[in-house]
Amino acid sequence: MELEFDYFKKWVKDKLRVDLDSYKEKQLHRRIGTVMNSSGAKNLREYAELIQKDENVRRVFLDYITINVTEFYRNKEIFDEFEDGIKSVLVPRFKNLNIWSAACSIGAEPYTVALIMEKNNIKGYKILATDIDDTILERAREGKFKEKEIKNVPKPEIEKHFLIEEGQYHISENIKKKVHFKKHDLILDDYDKNFHAIICRNVTIYFKKETKIEIYKKINNSLEKGGIFFTGATESIYNPSSFGFRKLSTFLYEKV
Ligand SMILES: C[S@@+](CC[C@H](N)C(=O)[O-])C[C@H]1O[C@@H](n2cnc3c(N)ncnc32)[C@H](O)[C@@H]1O
Structure with missing residues (x-):
């Protein structure tokens, strides 16, 4: 699984230009697991293929990883x-x-x-x-x-x-x-x-x-x-x- 994650992170950096190595690991693994399961992919290789060919899957993945909750006058x-x-x-x-x-x-x-x-x-x-x-x-x-x-x-x-x-x-x-x-x-x-x-x-x-x-x-x-x-x-x-x-x-x- 670790190897698969390393491969996935490298793939994301090469293809999507997002450096997942800089994000906190435990939280990141959990989030990737959740968003991958919701796509129906069975493993990270399959998920990478889906992200590659389906723009919607790519969108959902990036949105979920980057977390964009906000509001006016936050705090x-x-x-x-x-x-x-x-x-x-x-x-x-x-x-x-x-x-x-x-x-x-x-x-x-x-x-x-x-x-x-x-x-x-x-x-x-x-x-x-x-x-x-x-x-x-x-x-x-x-x-x-x-x-x-x-x-x-x-x-x-x-x-x-x-x-x-x-x-x-x-x-x-x-x-x-x-x-x-x-x-x-x-x-x-x-x-x-x-x-x-x-x-x-x-x-x-x-x-x-x-x-x-x-x-x-x-x-x-x-x-x-x-x-x-x-x-x-x-x-x-x-x-x-x-x-x-x-x-x-x-x-x-x-x-x-
Ligand atoms: C939780 S929102 C914060 C929005 C706003 N700053 C606020 O406090 O309400 C986090 C934002 O960081 C962006 N983000 C995540 N990783 C980033 C990166 N490496 N460089 C620039 N923005 C990033 C996300 O796309 C997301 O819109």
């Missing part, structure tokens, strides 16, 4: 801290804020940042939003959301920035045009530079320690000095100074 109280950080740290320090939401899923996170910028009347900012998953990026560009995904958005912001059609919440063109979506793999791709804030939440929990360390170093390298790194609710950094960060709060780190 609202932590987003409030981020908003404070933007106003009290970044705005006085930098002009034309350049922000990156990495592993953005369907876009709820970068659109939340745009809502915050609009609410605070901050001008001239740019938001880059990236994810490894092409299909999810298409959904993000569309900007249509379910009620449960916008449940934390304050009512005045819903009224101002969403159009409700057939039970779906469409984000306004005004907010949409503030976010540029692009495919990016946090493990295999190079990182852009000169960001004033990088938000990378609820993705490194799936990665092995060594992978996380590499990602923190690259994020630090992509930030301007004095810029902010915003992590997820379960992803606080144990030794921020070893990556060139100073802790501002449990989830906010400043590049020193």
Whole structure:
């Protein structure tokens, strides 16, 4: 079975360009087992063949492995801290804020940042939003959301920035045009530079320690000095100074 897994992981890397070696092993094996069984394949070789020839099977596999649960203002109280950080740290320090939401899923996170910028009347900012998953990026560009995904958005912001059609919440063109979506793999791709804030939440929990360390170093390298790194609710950094960060709060780190 181990051999089969090694073969499968190598096959996925060659054919689909996803590096499963960087994901936590036990969790990954369990998830692959579950998604393979649901496809009807009896073993990993058979599953690889199915993935190769059936686009739907491939889609389900990638979606299941990459886990794209999200919502607007996820962990609202932590987003409030981020908003404070933007106003009290970044705005006085930098002009034309350049922000990156990495592993953005369907876009709820970068659109939340745009809502915050609009609410605070901050001008001239740019938001880059990236994810490894092409299909999810298409959904993000569309900007249509379910009620449960916008449940934390304050009512005045819903009224101002969403159009409700057939039970779906469409984000306004005004907010949409503030976010540029692009495919990016946090493990295999190079990182852009000169960001004033990088938000990378609820993705490194799936990665092995060594992978996380590499990602923190690259994020630090992509930030301007004095810029902010915003992590997820379960992803606080144990030794921020070893990556060139100073802790501002449990989830906010400043590049020193
Ligand atoms: C749980 S969602 C997090 C979404 C959002 N950041 C949030 O906190 O609500 C995890 C996202 O990470 C993406 N992802 C997984 N592996 C990735 C990788 N190697 N590089 C970039 N994105 C990745 C998935 O496609 C998924 O959309």
